[in-house]
Amino acid sequence: MILEVGIGGTYDSTNIVPKSIVAGITSLGLDHQGVLGNTLPEIEGVPALPVNQPDDAMEVLRKRAEELKASEFVIVPAAGLSNIKLGLAGAHQVLNACLAVAMAQKILEVKKSLKSEPTLSKAFVEGLEQVRWPGRCQIIQDPKGRMTWFLDGTHTIESLDCCIRWFVSPGVGIPREASHRPAHILVFNITHGRSGPSLLRAMNAAKLxxxxxxxxxxxxxxxxDHVIFCTNTTYIDGASNRDLVSLSATDEDRLTTQRELASAWSGLKPVFPSSHAHVLPIIEHAVQFINRIGQEAGTAGVYALVTGSLHLVGGFIEAASLSDVAL
Structure with missing residues (x-):
């Protein structure tokens, strides 16, 4: 069984597992460091495999590994997969894949007494090439029109930086043909407690x-060409699949958040037409608006980047009737 922690730390629900075989630690964003700064109980007595971290975060990890008597503390290098075309897009997925390989190899070593080989087996290669993760750097050609959806439910400063670097690249959000200029639309939302201005600044810097x-x-x-800030509510009647709703935000503060995001966007981009920055109450309205822009764009089409929240991405998959091609 493989368990992914939420934020981690002492009170993470996965700590009910008495002792794991191996603990992998991905890149820690600012969201995680505050929680992980004091406790990492999941690494107690087991091999700890972190990827490279900022110096201060790595020092915390190393210290806790010593205190909890982790049997190993090995930093996983981002190397060895250059000849494999990963099933997940984005340069940042290389590091995640390296960590996944290292953890799988450690499990095989502990449970099957199989030592890792310098060359990955066919099973490893096929797994890395065929892996799919809906809503993470995912490109969907809308079967109903000329819209192309770019979905990434990422929600931290560091991961949004990765998202924008993926999207603003040739063959993704930048067409390879110079004459092809689709309408670009950004749809963005954040869940309760995150700093919208900080996230927008990070996205803008990566884009530049x-x-x-x-x-x-x-x-x-x-x-x-347009930016849309909308809630995670999916339909006009207020209905949403419960799996797609963040329960941390109240009805009253949702649209307040979107207005604050629009204000922060205007502050970052004073020359951006205010009429092209939209605050919408539901995802269904956003889908309808994007469809209208698609009709106006004609053969040029629309590239719509939906990001900032997995709840938002899930709602778009539902409201735009993309489940058959996205999931």
């Missing part, structure tokens, strides 16, 4: 870096 990297001559402030 990418446009400069690829020598794009378009106005970076107008890369997105």
């Amino acid at each position: 870096d990418q446009l400069k990297l690829y020598g794009r001559d378009e106005d970076p402030e107008m890369f997105f």
Whole structure:
């Protein structure tokens, strides 16, 4: 059995497991460090395999591994998979794949006494190539029209940076043909307690870096033709699949959050037309708006990036009737 922690720390629900075989630690964002700073009980007495972290975070991990008598503390290198085309998009997935391989190899070593080989077996390679994760750097061509959906439910500063670097790259959000300019739409929301301005600043900085990297001559402030800030409520009647709803936000504060996001966007981009920044109460309205833009765009089509919340992404898959192709 493989368990993924939520945020981690002492009170994470996965701590009911008495002792695991191995504990892998992915890149820690600011969201996680505050919780993990004091306790990491899941690494007690077992091999701990972190990927590379900022110095202060790595020092916390190393210290706790010593205190909890982890049997090993091995930093997983981001190397060895260059000849494999991963099933998950985004440069950041290489590090995650390296960690997954290291953990699987450790499990085989402990349970089956199988030592890892320098060359990955066929089973490992096929697993890495065929893995799918709906809602994470996922591209969906809408079967009903000329919309292309780019879905990534990421929600931290670090992961949104990765999301934008994935989207603002040739063959993804930037068409390879210079003459093809689809309408770009950003749909964004955050769940309760996150800093919208900080997340938008990180996204903007990554976008500017990418446009400069690829020598794009378009106005970076107008890369997105429209931005939409909407709640995670899916339908006009207020209905949502319970799996898609964050219970941490109240009805009263949801639209307040979207207005604050729109204000933060205007502060970052004073030249961006205010009429192109939209605050919408439900996902269904956002889908309808994007469909209208798609009709106006004609053959150029629409590239819609939906990000900031897995609840938001799940709602779009539902409201845009994408389940058959996305899941």
